[in-house]
Amino acid sequence: MLAPMAGVSVQAFRRQGRRYGAGLVCSEMVSCAGIDHGNERTLGYLRVGSDEHPLAIQLFGSEPGVMAEAARMVEAAGADLVDVNFGCPVRKVTRTGAGASLLDEPDRARRIVQAIAGAVTVPVTVKLRRGVEDGARTCLEVGPELVEAGAASLTLHPRSAQQMYTGEADHALTAELVELVDVPVVASGDITSRARAQAVLAWTGAAAVMVGRAAQGNPWALREILDGDGTAPTREEVVAELLLFVRETVRELGERRGTGFVKKFYGWYLGRGRFPKPFKQELVVLDSTEEVVTRLLAAAPGAAEVLERLEAELPAAGDEILLDRLPISIYGGG
Ligand SMILES: Cc1cc2nc3c(=O)[nH]c(=O)nc-3n(C[C@H](O)[C@H](O)[C@H](O)COP(=O)(O)O)c2cc1C
Numbered sequence: 001m002l003a004p005m006a007g008v009s010v011q012a013f014r015r016q017g018r019r020y021g022a023g024l025v026c027s028e029m030v031s032c033a034g035i036d037h038g039n040e041r042t043l044g045y046l047r048v049g050s051d052e053h054p055l056a057i058q059l060f061g062s063e064p065g066v067m068a069e070a071a072r073m074v075e076a077a078g079a080d081l082v083d084v085n086f087g088c089p090v091r092k093v094t095r096t097g098a099g100a101s102l103l104d105e106p107d108r109a110r111r112i113v114q115a116i117a118g119a120v121t122v123p124v125t126v127k128l129r130r131g132v133e134d135g136a137r138t139c140l141e142v143g144p145e146l147v148e149a150g151a152a153s154l155t156l157h158p159r160s161a162q163q164m165y166t167g168e169a170d171h172a173l174t175a176e177l178v179e180l181v182d183v184p185v186v187a188s189g190d191i192t193s194r195a196r197a198q199a200v201l202a203w204t205g206a207a208a209v210m211v212g213r214a215a216q217g218n219p220w221a222l223r224e225i226l227d228g229d230g231t232a233p234t235r236e237e238v239v240a241e242l243l244l245f246v247r248e249t250v251r252e253l254g255e256r257r258g259t260g261f262v263k264k265f266y267g268w269y270l271g272r273g274r275f276p277k278p279f280k281q282e283l284v285v286l287d288s289t290e291e292v293v294t295r296l297l298a299a300a301p302g303a304a305e306v307l308e309r310l311e312a313e314l315p316a317a318g319d320e321i322l323l324d325r326l327p328i329s330i331y332g333g334g
Contacts, residue, residue, distance in 0.1 A: 002014065006088075006328070009025075010028075010248075027055065029060040030059060030060070031326060031329040032063070032066045050319050055078070075120040114149045123153065124151055126146050129161055134160045140176055156188065184208065191209045194228050235302075236305075242296060246265075
């Protein structure tokens with residue numbers, strides 16, 4: 001599964017994940033707060049394309065009733081699963097009683113899952129961290145309760161909220177959680193290779209693994225994890241995927257937002273020893289997509305042909321549903 005990542009999991013990222021074999025992709029978290037007062041600081045709205053399914057759409061919020069209403073909207077937009085975020089460690093989110101802070105409020109967490117499960121017919125899943133404080137084992141208490149409340153699957157990222165992304169994911173906890181519940185458990189955290197995926201699956205008994213940071217600018221990691229094909233992409237392939245990503249993301253977010261948004265992806269695509277470092281620096285200072293495209297094509301002219309093949313496989317534009325009452329929060333994380 002491809003991990004939900006705020007500020008990363010735009011439509012182009014999810015579609016790319018599917019092309020490289022992810023069995024399930026997930027939107028980044030969308031805010032339920034927008035329904036009530038519409039004043040969430042927002043990065044934009046989610047677009048759901050017909051080729052993204054099966055797609056999980058992730059919600060975050062703290063009010064069971066509001067979240068249930070958001071879940072209905074998400075189901076109507078075509079979500080195959082409604083995922084609930086009990087993992088976001090960012091203070092702007094936890095301060096509102098959402099994300100990982102719900103791990104310390106099991107009663108409210110349970111009511112949220114119950115309300116959502118009662119509102120939709122698609123499965124409701126939950127993504128959680130191990131707990132709020134370092135060393136916490138809260139997930140082992142809350143997880144089974146959430147299953148009782150109606151969660152059809154749990155994804156565990158076994159770091160504490162306090163840890164953010166430091167240290168290592170402690171999949172010993174994932175193994176314990178698998179023993180405690182009779183629904184599929186998904187292991188998230190530090191899955192970077194096929195060897196690592198196989199080791200974690202064997203060790204924990206998890207039903208699936210989720211891949212996040214390893215797939216940033218690197219869909220080839222998904223291919224390697226799925227079928228062991230570790231062939232490095234050619235420069236043309238790398239540039240073609242980046243060109244498609246830039247173009248699609250600018251289409252989704254608009255030129256002004258899109259050009260800023262894609263900048264962090266340059267290093268992710270062009271790093272990893274694929275291009276000399278100064279090349280990324282050159283792109284980051286360019287202001288328009290047009291200049292970026294020109295520069296990339298000059299570096300790898302053969303990419304144009306690869307890009308044409310990728311474009312031919314895209315569904316027709318307009319074949320999308322816009323979730324325009326649920327903003328994508330700028331404060332994301334998990
Ligand atoms: C930039 C970034 C944004 C994230 N945003 C979310 C999010 O919106 N919802 C969520 O459940 N997890 C989020 N996560 C957590 C990931 O889904 C995943 O659990 C975590 O990164 C560990 O997996 P990895 O080691 O494969 O990256 C985010 C992670 C990163 C790095």
